C-alpha cells in the first residue's frame with residue numbers, strides 16, 4: 159500500500175521535475191530564435207515570460223516539496239534502502255543540492271527581472287537555469303539507475319562504478335528526451351490559453367513541435383535500456399509479469415501516439431493543435447511517465463538495490479543470520495493490540511509478516527495474503543513460503559528458521575479463519591523438519 | 604567533549620557535523636524570514652482591521668508580500684542539505700522518529716504546498732479587489748501552517764533524541780504526537796530569533812532593494828512615514844533579542860545537570876560567548892542607526908554578519924545539546940564508513956563553482972538594473 163503512495167508521488171514528482179528541465183530547454187531555444195532574427199513576428203519574449211510564470215508557479219515549490227516528499231516516503235517504506243543510498247552517494251547528492259540552489263537563484267532572477275533585461279542577459283540566465291536543472295537530473299539519474307543495475311559496484315564498491323552503471327546513459331538520454339516532450343506539449347497547452355492571433359499561435363506551435371522530434375530515437379534508447387537489464391529483470395518486461403508488461407505497453411503505446419501525432423501532424427503537415435488535444439497529449443505523456451516509473455520500480459523486485467538489499471530491507475548476509483537466530487527475535491517493537499492474538503506462536507507469525515511481507519502485501523486488501531493463499535492446503539502453504547523465491551520470483555527468500563515459517567503459516571490460517579479466540583499450537587517435529595528441508599532446497603542460505 | 608566544537612572528534616564526524624551546522628544555518632536564516640515575515644504580516648494586518656479607515660500598505664508589508672514566496676522556495680531548498688547530513692550523522696535516530704510520527708510527520712509537505720499557494724493568493728489581484736477583508740485571516744492561516752511545520756521539526760528532533768524504551772512505548776501506545784513542554788519553548792526561541800533576522804533583512808530592503816514596489820530612500824516622497832517603519836524594526840529587533848536571550852536562559856536551566864555541564868563546558872561555551880557578543884553587536888548597531896540613511900551599508904553589513912553569527916552560534920549550541928544526549932561514540936564507525944565513499948572532491952568543486960555562478964547571476968542582474976536606474 160505504501161508502495162502505491164510512493165509510486166503516485168514519484169510519478170507526480172518526476173513529471174514536474176522533467177517539466178522544469180524541458181521547460182528551461184524550450185525557453186533557451188525560443189530565446190535564441192528571438193534574438194537571432196528568426197522571430198519575424200516578434201512574439202518570443204512575451205511568450206517566454208508567460209510560460210516561465212507557469213513553470214515557477216508549478217515547479218519551484220511543488221517540485222521541490224514532492225522531491226522532499228519522495229525522500230520522506232522512502233524513509234517510511236524502507237529506511238534501510240534510503241539509508242544505504244545516502245551512505246553510498248551522499249557527496250553526489252550534496253553536489254546535486256548545489257545545482258538546486260543555482261537553479262532556484264537563476265530561475266528566480268529571470269522570473270523577477272527577465273522582462274526588463276536585454277536579450278543577452280536573458281539568454282545567460284535561461285542557460286544557467288537550464289544547465290543547473292539538467293545537472294540535477296544527471297546526478298539523481300546515476301543514483302536511481304544504480305539501484306537497478308549496480309554493475310561492477312557490487313564487487314568494487316567504488317562510487318563511480320555505481321554511478322556510471324550500465325543503465326546510466328540510456329536512462330539519462332531517455333529522460334532528457336522525455337523532458338523535451340513534456341515541455342513541448344505543455345507549451346502547446348499554454349499557447350492555447352493565451353489570446354493570440356492565429357498566425358502567431360501556429361508559429362509558436364510549429365517551433366514547439368521541434369522538441370518532439372527527438373522522440374524518433376526513443377525506441378533505440380528503450381532497446382538499449384532493456385538490453386542492459388539483468389536477465390531476470392528483462393523477463394518481467396517481456397511477459398514474465400502481467401502487470402509490468404501491461405504498464406510497459408501503456409508507456410510504449412502512449413509514446414507512440416504522441417510521436418505519431420507530433421511528427422506526422424505538427425511537423426510534417428504543419429497542423430496546429432487546439433487546447434483540448436494538447437491537454438490530451440499531455441495526459442498521455444503523464445500516462446507514459448506513470449507506466450515508465452511503474453516499470454522502473456517493478457523490474458527491480460525482489461531487490462531495492464540489486465544483489466545488495468531485498469525489498470523487505472534484508473541483506474543476503476542477514477538472511478543467513480536470521481535462518482539461525484530468527485528474524486524478529488530482536489525486534490524491540492511489540493505488536494499493536496497484542497492481547498488479540500491467541501498464542502505466542504500466532505504473535506510470532508504476525509511479527510514475521512510485519513517484518514518480511516508487509517512491504518508488498520496486505521492481509522486482506524491489495525495483494526492480500528488471505529486471498530492469495532485461500533485455496534492452498536496447509537502443507538502447500540508451508541512449502542510455498544519456505545520456497546518463497548521460487549513461488550514467485552518477485553519475492554525475496556524467506557529469512558528465518560522453520561519455526562518462523564510454521565508460525566507464519568499458522569497466523570495465516572488463523573487470519574483466514576476470522577481470528578478465533580483459540581488456536582492450537584503446531585509444533586510437530588516432523589513438520590518442522592520437512593520445512594527445514596524445503597528451506598534448504600530452495601537456496602544456499 | 605572537553606574540546607571546543609567541532610574539534611576533538613574523529614575527522615569524519617567533525618566534517619559531517621560542520622557541514623550540517625553550516626547548511627542548517629543557511630536554512631534557518633531563510634526560514635526566519637519566512638516564519639517571522641508571515642507572523643509580521645499577520646500582526647500588522649490584524650491591527651489594521653481595527654482601524655476605521657483602511658491604512659495604506661506599508662513599504663515593509665509590500666516588500667514582505669513580494670519576497671515571501673521566493674524566501675519559502677529558498678528555505679525549502681536550503682533545508683535539503685542539512686536533511687542529507689542529518690541522515691549520515693544520526694541515521695537510526697532520525698529515521699526512527701520519522702517512522703514513529705508517520706503520517707503526522709509527512710503532513711508537513713501538503714501543508715507547505717498549501718502555504719505556498721496561499722502566498723500567491725495574497726499577491727493576486729483577485730483577492731485584493733474582491734475579498735480584501737479576508738487577507739488578515741489568510742495571513743493567519745499561512746503563519747499557522749509555518750508554525751505547524753516548525754513545531755513538527757522540533758517534535759521530530761526531540762523524539763529522535765529519546766532512547767529505545769520511550770520509542771517502544773510511543774509505538775505501542777499508537778501515539779501521534781510527542782507532547783513535550785520543550786517543544787513550545789524551543790519554538791518560541793526560534794520564533795523570537797527569527798524576528799532579529801527579519802529585522803536585519805528588512806533593513807536592507809528598506810534601504811535599497813530594487814523591487815518595483817519599494818522605492819529607495821532617495822526617491823521616497825514620504826520620509827517621515829519611512830522613519831516610523833524603521834523605528835518599528837528597531838523596536839522589534841530589541842524585543843526579539845531580549846526574548847531570545849531570556850527564553851534561551853530559561854531553557855538552559857530546565858536542562859538536566861549533565862546536559863547543562865556539557866553545553867556550558869569546553870564543547871560550547873565559546874559559542875555561547877560568541878552568540879551573546881553577536882546579540883550585543885546587533886543591539887549596538889540598531890541603537891546607532893536611528894533612521895535609514897544613505898551610507899549605512901557598512902552598518903548593515905555588520906548587522907547582517909552579527910545575525911549570521913548569532914544563528915550559527917545558536918545552531919552549535921543546539922547541536923551541543925544533542926551531543927550531550929546521544930551516545931556519540933557508537934556513531935563514529937558509521938561516520939567513518941560514510942567518509943570512505945568517494946565524491947567529496949566533486950562536491951567541493953561544484954560547491955565553489957556554483958556559488959560563484961550564483962554570485963555572477965545576481966551581479967549581472969543588479970548591474971543591469973543599476974545601469975538603467977529602474978528599480
Ligand code: HEM
Pocket residue numbers: 226627630634637638675678679680681682683685686687689715749750752753754756757758759760763789790793921
Ligand atoms: C517554512 C517551513 C519550515 C520551517 C518553519 C522550518 C523550521 C525549522 C525549525 C524550527 C527547526 C529546528 C527544530 C529544533 O531544533 O527544535 C528546523 C530544523 C530543520 N529543518 Fe526546517 N523548517 C521548514 C522547512 C523545512 C524543509 C522543507 C526542510 C527539508 C527540505 C527542512 C529541513 C530541516 C532540517 C534537516 C532540520 C534539522 C533537523 C534535525 O537536526 O533534527 N526544513 N526547521
